Structure formats: structure tokens, C-alpha cells
Amino acid sequence: EDKVVQSPLSLVVHEGDTVTLNCSYEVTNFRSLLWYKQEKKAPTFLFMLTSSGIEKKSGRLSSILDKKELFSILNITATQTGDSAVYLCAVANSGGSNYKLTFGKGTLLTVNP
């Protein structure tokens, strides 16, 4: 059974701090690892990391994938109150024509002013 474990489960920081969110996984037929931000409703896509793209950066957010050690981290620098959300890590397996995602429980990030 595919498994995704995120840590910490929650984190409270002050604006301007840098945070690192962790995600470890076990999956058969690994295809990709995805990070999502969930504020009120739908998860919104942040990054996808695959064998051919193990480091991604967008503004203050960056992520790396370590396929050997089976983990990924999401870094947010100079945090802002708008970064407060649940950050979800998911892995996709490629069973034929199916790209099922297995999610972790998420990390609740609270950024205080």
C-alpha cells in the first residue's frame, strides 16, 4: 500500500521566518511527487517533481526530491500571513492508464504577523 508521511503536522511561525516542510513516501511505480496548498477548499497546485526534475523553485517557494532516500522538502522563505494554509504532499503512481494520488495528512502552517 502506498504511503505518504508529512511532518510536522502543524507549525506556527512569525512573518519573515523560513520554514521547511517534510514529506517521506513509499510507493510502487513512482511517477511523481506533488505539493499542493489547501486554504479553504480545493488543493491548489504548487510543484511537481519527477525523476527528470528533482528541484523546483517559484518565488519564495522551492522544493527538492530525493529519490534515493524517498523524501521531499518544501521550503518557504520570508513567510507572509498569506502563506497560512495546509500544505499537502502527494505521490502519483503510474499503474497503466491511472495516475492515482496518495496524499499525506498535510502540514498546517500558521504565519503570525
Place this chain on the structure above:
Amino acid sequence: EPEVTQTPSHQVTQMGQEVILRCVPISNHLYFYWYRQILGQKVEFLVSFYNNEISEKSEIFDDQFSVERPDGSNFTLKIRSTKLEDSAMYFCASNDDSYGYTFGSGTRLTVV
């Protein structure tokens, strides 16, 4: 930017009633999915759909659940006889044989 659209945003139903949750995936996408998230819990896979048939389903997706793509644009999830434990946020998603996924904004189902 293309979106996955879900309706209704919130539905309240009595236990034992049938509900249909509707989704309009992104038009050129080929793969369609339903996920659910019970309050305070992780997002869970329900079912994937490709080429007009179910390609995989989870243990949650029992005989009470069914999916359909009735007209080439809509993608529906039907729950035949709702139970209290079906109360959750249901997300539709689609992708196009690349790696990325687009989720809809969800339908909050409340079974009373």
C-alpha cells in the same frame, strides 16, 4: 486558466437518499478522478475513470457509488443511499496524460 467546475458547492441530504455530484473536467483532459476528504482527515482516492470506464477504485468505492460521463463533458459521482459517514468534501480532478492534476473547488456533502 482552465478550471474543473463542480456543482453544487454544498449539498445537504437525508440519510438513505441518493445524491449526484457533478463535475465538468477540463475539456481536453482524458483522465478523471473523484477524491474525498472527511473533515480533519487526509484526501482519499475514490475512483479513476479513463476511456469511458473505471480504471481503478478504492475500497471506499463500494456498490453504493457509481460514476458516469453521460454526455462527453460532465462527469458525475452518484451515491445511491447516503450514510452519515459519507459526509465529506468531494473533489473532482482531471489530467491530460501529463503529470499534473487540476482539482475542482469541491462539493461539501452533509448527510443528516
